[in-house]
Amino acid sequence: MAIQRRGFLALAGGTAAAGLAGCTGTFSGGEESEGGNESTSGGGSIADQELVLATTTSTYDTGLLDEVNAAFEENFGTPVQAISQGTGAALETARAGDCDIVMVHARSQEDEFMRNGYGINRRDLMYNDFVIVGPSDDPAGIGGSGDAVGAFQAIAESQSLFASRGDNSGTNTAELQIWEAAGVEPGGEWYLETGQGMGDTLNQASQQGGYTLSDRGTFISQQDEIELEILVQGPVEGGPEILANPYGVLAINPAVHDNVNYQLAMSYIGFLTSQEGQDVIENYELDGEQLFFPQALSEDPNFQQYVPEGWQPEGTDGGNATGE
Template identity: 65%
Template sequence: MEYRRRELLGASAAGIAASVAGCLGSDGGDGEEGSIAGEELALATTTSTYDTGLLDELNQAFQERFGTPVAANAQGTGKAIRSARDGNADVILVHARSQEDEFMREGYGVNRRDLMFNDFVVVGPSDDPAGVGDTDQATAAFEAIADAQAGFKSRGDDSGTHTKELVIWSEAGAEPGGEWYEETGSGMGNTLTIASESEAYTLADRGTFLSRQDSVDLEILLQGPIEGGPELLANPYGIMAVNPEIHSGVNYQLAMAYIGFFTSPDGQELIADYTANGQQLFYPEALSEDPDFQQYVPEGWQPDSSNASDE
């Protein structure tokens, strides 16, 4: 369901200053948390944040801090970005860097921050007919599945997971298709269920798989980098505000309060402490002893030398 854009009530400069102070854990000097009550944040995000339960945890914490509800729309990353591109979100939280970079290059997104990460895993039936468990690279795992024409369930929904899957097929030099390959057009949780019922393989983000593993008959057959697997299976998440110069109706101040809260020590601790089945699902990435300044701009971006000063 698409968002309905709100009539923005408008926050005063003092209210916004108080909200940012609240993001950083300050009490504003009078012992009261900053409040932006009466506003509503429109968030476009990926299904993995919803399927794992993390989204409800984060948004509840934000609302408790600021008295501000979050209208969240969890879709595949591609749909979430298109929704924001149309001005139907104030902030996006997604996990497909190539699509995020395009969104930024075209001017729709501003103030991107690395937020958290987990990784992707290749999961499948315990008898592993394609021998994925004998491989140590994602490309080799996909080649084995294609060679065996073993069942593979793709999300097929332009999500971050689907984007990563297509990258792996491309690097493997394999062309998925035929009766063994099916696009579900569904979120990660439903795709795992379909793969389990049909004894097929799929690519899953670790967080969603761990949160659903008790309800599906699938095993991790190839680990991602968190457990020493290939770096190709890394799964970073970014958060950014929608550019108010493109869409004047977005609530930029509220978007930045949300970004500020979840990149603050308090927000990062919430992410680190969130578990399912006793296992950590996401790893905070906003705080680092060795900051990655490239996170703020599209990967590979360099200043235009023609605009540089000759002085």
């Protein structure tokens, strides 16, 4: 891999450094399995290589990342270096060629990434949902509502404190889409942009008695340390679809960055979307609660997962090209 990428990993700070510290300590390198695991690129066994993954803070904060990466290393004998960032920052890392693969949860940003040629072979991976959380006294009166858009409108009208990640993450992208649907341009003293990850944003909302939008998994992982409760459920518990939170995994295009380990990235995608990888995701729990739901395997495949949403071949009018 390129020297400049190793330098990036050595110098990365903040959540990136936290992600590396949290994930690399699990791995000792692994040995070549009986099957050989020989690389077709002539670089020796897969165990001699290293995968660099840029991913969201939610996969790291919940502990899922350690679980899936340990299972991958057990199968392939190679460590995974993980950079834990918001989706926007993870995709910027990928644009620079400083990782081999990204696992994120903002389809609009993933689509732009693919349209610009940086990512290929996208797969639907898993999903959970977002929830609107807030203090038990609920000054905006949104508790029990099945309307996320209406809840945001009520928060704005009451000027109750709302803590936004404000970091171009997948959660922040989803939040801004709800504000847009509500016809509200958030701002002013009641709207706090933390510029932090989900865990820190939950802590700030809790300390200041405010509301926030959180992915369910991170909220469950931290609910014992904060004084917030779920006031509006997402679709996992019958709530509105606008709170759905799907995750995708993409390989970095080796035609754009020839330093990336494309073969190992595709091995990782193949493992995570296999029955074994999907079982790891499905069986991962915290406090007896399932945090993520596998989405890669289906008897009715979704071909749109491989390309930007709404994409059609040139020369077609919403249908398949026929060559006629």
